[in-house]
Amino acid sequence: MPSAALGAIIVSATRRRRTQLAKRIGDGFVILTAAAAACRSRDTNYPYRPDSYFYYLTGFVEPQSALLLSVKAGRIAREILLCRGRDRRTEQWNGERLGPLRARRQLQIEETADIMYFDSLLSDVVSEHDHLYCLPGTDAALDAKLITIISNRRAHNRDSTTPIQALCDVSLHLDAMRLIKDTEEIELLRKAAQISSDGHRAAMRAVRYSKNEMQVEAALVAAFRSAGAHYAFEPIVASGKNACTLHYCANNAPVRQRHLVLVDAGAEYCGYAGDVTRTFPASGKFTEAQADVYDIVLAAQKKALTAIKPGNTWSAIENTATRTLAQGLIDLGLCKGTIKTVLKKSNYQRFYMHRIGHFLGLDVHDVGRHKNIAGKQEPLRAGMVVTVEPGLYIPDEPDIPAPLRGIGVRIEDDVLVTDNGKEVLSGAPKTRTDIEAWIHG
Numbered sequence: 174m175p176s177a178a179l180g181a182i183i184v185s186a187t188r189r190r191r192t193q194l195a196k197r198i199g200d201g202f203v204i205l206t207a208a209a210a211a212c213r214s215r216d217t218n219y220p221y222r223p224d225s226y227f228y229y230l231t232g233f234v235e236p237q238s239a240l241l242l243s244v245k246a247g248r249i250a251r252e253i254l255l256c257r258g259r260d261r262r263t264e265q266w267n268g269e270r271l272g273p274l275r276a277r278r279q280l281q282i283e284e285t286a287d288i289m290y291f292d293s294l295l296s297d298v299v300s301e302h303d304h305l306y307c308l309p310g311t312d313a314a315l316d317a318k319l320i321t322i323i324s325n326r327r328a329h330n331r332d333s334t335t336p337i338q339a340l341c342d343v344s345l346h347l348d349a350m351r352l353i354k355d356t357e358e359i360e361l362l363r364k365a366a367q368i369s370s371d372g373h374r375a376a377m378r379a380v381r382y383s384k385n386e387m388q389v390e391a392a393l394v395a396a397f398r399s400a401g402a403h404y405a406f407e408p409i410v411a412s413g414k415n416a417c418t419l420h421y422c423a424n425n426a427p428v429r430q431r432h433l434v435l436v437d438a439g440a441e442y443c444g445y446a447g448d449v450t451r452t453f454p455a456s457g458k459f460t461e462a463q464a465d466v467y468d469i470v471l472a473a474q475k476k477a478l479t480a481i482k483p484g485n486t487w488s489a490i491e492n493t494a495t496r497t498l499a500q501g502l503i504d505l506g507l508c509k510g511t512i513k514t515v516l517k518k519s520n521y522q523r524f525y526m527h528r529i530g531h532f533l534g535l536d537v538h539d540v541g542r543h544k545n546i547a548g549k550q551e552p553l554r555a556g557m558v559v560t561v562e563p564g565l566y567i568p569d570e571p572d573i574p575a576p577l578r579g580i581g582v583r584i585e586d587d588v589l590v591t592d593n594g595k596e597v598l599s600g601a602p603k604t605r606t607d608i609e610a611w612i613h614g
């Protein structure tokens with residue numbers, strides 16, 4: 174849970190966002206529900222996390238809750254948060270609930286009610302509108318209720334009841350808002366990146382004394398938890414050739430002194446995600462072949478970072494990094510021909526098969542598109558937060574020179590696009606010199 178001061182900042186931000194959403198839609202009824210608790214096995218659940226859109230507008234983190242907004246002439250005419258009522262017996266087992274009365278005060282929402290009244294309030298508020306805004310396909314029970322409401326309105330239009338004119342996907346508006354981070358979000362993302370970086374430092378320090386990937390992971394996660402964060406996704410801790418599997422997450426293989434260890438992990442702080450990758454030698458010293466591959470990836474990342482500024486496109490960033498990686502593969506003897514030929518035939522894709530990065534925010538792969546609906550490249554804008562993560566993955570196969578087999582390297586940082594360029598939010602050691610020095614302490 175955030176501190177009281179941080180909680181107040183989040184509440185202020187969510188109130189402002191609800192007002193902004195109202196201005197965007199003009200007239201209509203907005204309904205968002207929290208994510209359902211997810212079963213892990215039998216009668217145990219995964220740790221709960223609210224739906225990102227719902228959290229973005231409320232800051233509320235309990236399941237079985239919903240937000241209703243009645244919007245008229247670009248202003249909020251009525252806002253209602255529904256949540257679970259207080260229940261002493263249930264809370265004895267599962268923890269304290271906020272309850273409607275305290276939710277009204279703490280979240281500064283004008284009206285709150287017990288979730289048991291959801292159906293009646295939904296019917297009451299929606300009756301005043303002919304445009305409905307929701308997230309179709311994310312809550313089957315809500316979809317069914319809305320279809321019933323639409324059907325009933327159509328059936329009674331002889332009684333001067335106006336049929337529902339449009340069922341709209343509210344994400345079209347919320348995605349545009351979420352794409353450009355506000356001041357509060359930037360601070361939370363900066364903190365998430367800092368905690369993520371501290372976790373990577375802990376993993377580097379632990380690697381010399383770790384016999385297994387899970388021991389490296391333990392040091393990483395301990396750093397996250399001690400800073401009041403969870404991990405934003407299942408960490409990747411990949412030793413040796415496991416690093417060539419992009420989404421490796423078994424994290425249970427031995428760590429050998431000759432191995433590089435690739436760690437891709439990010440902390441989630443107050444709902445906001447970090448996403449950082451570092452690759453480092455288990456022995457504390459890069460071999461010559463490892464150093465050659467690492468330096469190519471680092472050079473590609475530096476080129477990509479230089480290209481991040483308002484007005485540039487993802488393709489421009491991608492192209493400058495890919496060209497550096499392709500030339501490096503030629504220099505290593507892994508790709509044959511000129512740089513023009515290797516790029517044209519995409520021969521490099523055997524060793525580099527993913528994109529240069531993604532948007533970052535409440536979700537690790539956050540809202541936003543590289544291209545608009547017309548297929549045109551979208552330029553970067555100040556306030557966007559992205560990751561930059563080039564990599565090379567050299568398979569352990571007979572046609573590969575022995576010293577290079579099974580080497581996987583990825584380097585990833587979190588980056589804020591600013592008015593004049595960029596700010597790299599993450600800061601774990603990244604040059605070979607700094608990594609080796611940090612490991613040896």
